[in-house]
Amino acid sequence: MIDFLPDDTPELRAWRAEVRAFLAEVVPGGMHFDYDFDESPEGWEKSLDFWRKVGAKGWIGLTWPKEYHGLGRSAIERWILWEEFANWPAPGFPVIGHAVSWFLLRHGSHEQKLRHLKGIADCTILWGEGYTEPSSGSDLASLTTRAHRDGDDWIINGQKTFGTAAHQCQWMAVFARTDPNARPHEGISCFLVPLDTPGIQMLPMHNMAGGQQNQTFFENVRVPHANLVGDVNQAWSQIWFHQGGQNLDQPGHAPDVMEYRMLRTLKEVFTFCRETKRGGKPLIEDPVVRLQLAELVEGMEIIKLQSFELHSTLVNGTAEGWNPLGGVFNQIHYREFWPHFAQVCMDIVGPLAQIEGGRWAQLQGRIEHYFRGSFGNHAGGTAQLKRMTAATRGLGLPR
Amino acid sequence: MAIDFHFDEQQKLIRDSAREFFRKHCPPAAVRAAAKATEDFPAELWAGMADMGWLGITVAEEFGGLGASFLDLYVLYPEMGRFLVPAPHLDAVVVGAGLVSALGSVEQKQAILREVVAGKLLIAPALTDTGGFGAEDITTEARGANGGYVLNGTKLLVMAAGAANLLVVAARIAGAEGVSLFLIDAAAPGVAREKLPNIAGYPLYAVTFTDVSVGAEGLLGEAGGAWPALEAVLDKAAVLQAAMVAGAGERVLEIAVDYAKNRVQFGTPIGKHQAVQYLCTDVAVAQRHTALLALHAAWRIDRGLPVAREASLAKAMAAKAAAVMTFSAHEVHAGIGFMEDYDLSMYTRRAKHWESHLGDRRHHLERAIALTLEPAA
């Protein structure tokens, strides 16, 4: 049955109200914080504090099995939770490796789940993701970081790059080549690596929006065999970001951080247009601005509905007439729309949008900051590659 | 000869020496350092440009300039874009000194231009109250008092106001029609200069006038009659801004094409893929469109032909190109282009200022269509 109503029962409406009350108490007025575009110590501290409170409620692991530090709640409850966080807005989840939790739930051993999900659930351990290398970006399967077996341990040598906020993290999921003689996709394994292990060095890479990626160097880094995830050489099929399928291991998709940043920004621009006059008229009455806003609303609406589609696909299976690779199509839209959206917001806010702070800045410079961040739209794979995946795997065009 | 895209020998000489000079004095590290420095721009660079004669290319010889043509000036601009020259030539010289040349009395010109050309006096044009560049964006008020005027208002996005000695302030005289310009000492009582942190790292300021007195001799041009000359100077500046975008675009294109040739993924240079070829050609196409419109408008100025429509088309295109070229180059680079230390980011940041400086795309498109459909009688 076609349905677009997440909270269609009194229980679910009560759940939404509970989430809202929590937000009102813990982050009254909301908080603008993006872990990947912000290195301010106060921002990090406040957002971690917020997420630890969410963790204390058990809501980070809301849908995880109870035996692994979760609450075993339903996918739709998770949807409502994140939707409320997006609307509030709550500070962005400062754990890039949130995906690590889904990965571990699916592929980790019983011991790994018991041990590692706890720190994610209460937000005391932050995880970085180590897949990209200087010569292996889109062509991830060409990665050359090596792991050798040495008795009960593995020894890792190589270099990862673009590790978002890795310098803030205690652990990293590292993909390394364990069989150099196998075909590229068949010789990669994943290791859970504590970042204080001897032999690890990190160098900062400052991004255009004021956040930090990192280069991470591994020199004879020793990790126990117990930190290998799943079977050796099987990481490619486990990789959660593979082909846009990072949501496949989740019980159902919910509006994510990227989506709610956009929503938050759009709301701010609406307010700005209501409150600002140009040429004696409120901007909101300017027909050109209205068209621009309409286009933003259209793109945003599509992103929102794509979230619904993905949720439905993951929970109920692919519906008739819908491509099972829907997630990839969503990513194409998101990656292409984001920079355009930011550009149009800058245009609407006007020449003063270039000011970053102080009393003459518009919306405290947040649109400008968001604009700079939009050049980070390639995180997790480029739009071009997503299109190729959609064309070949989704549409059946020749590879 | 009737249609010819070649610069003459003198213009080529200026262009080549500019390229050589900026290559030497404005390497990326110097551009980055200038954006972080507390001083508005490197004084040695400005002195060097003065020595080259570039602060007075179009200034009449009797006031210490070279008395050369607009196209002689034009050829500097693609180079200034390419090297992201951290010096306020466009604002201080083209607009600031340009207004004095266009509207000043002989005494004003005598007192000011020679000093400007020598690099000893810096003018900051303080024009917009809103960020926009139409006549309606000028709202600062000048009240007649004691045979002079008293100014109140805040000017925004004023380039290099911190280093400036003299401000050219656009205002409206209370109770009268039209725009007036005033020459005001930047250190006069009641003038407050606030630096505006901005995406480009340029020395932009908000300048607030609180009961600032200026004598009648501080008027530049006729009371209420400055707009036509101001508009003409802004047109020249808009064309040069477009030329700067085109020059920066050449460099952005080189960066993107080099990267596409050298970055290998899946065993081949990424530039072999049509997806990447399209992105590179997006940069090239936008760059060429801007260069064409800017060059044509510059030629019209040089010949003394009406140029308002063509200047607006050039600036409108430049605004679009500034966004398209940097966006496409970022797409070619993916992750590495997002890193602050990568040179592309320097262009992206400044391009955002250029987009709206001297009028954004919408302003110039509206003006261009009005001038196309309803040409001035």
Ligand SMILES: Cc1cc2nc3c(=O)[nH]c(=O)nc-3n(C[C@H](O)[C@H](O)[C@H](O)COP(=O)(O)OP(=O)(O)OC[C@H]3O[C@@H](n4cnc5c(N)ncnc54)[C@H](O)[C@@H]3O)c2cc1C
């Ligand atoms: C903000 C940000 C955060 C990130 N965080 C992390 C992280 O935490 N951990 C991590 O491991 N990685 C991270 N990454 C890395 C990210 O996954 C890579 O940037 C991405 O996979 C693209 O790789 P690349 O940057 O090397 O680009 P490249 O693969 O070099 O691509 C360059 C260009 O070539 C094109 N191209 C490449 N191959 C083809 C082809 N076959 N056909 C057509 N076009 C092609 C691309 O579309 C792009 O336009 C992050 C990146 C960013 C920008």
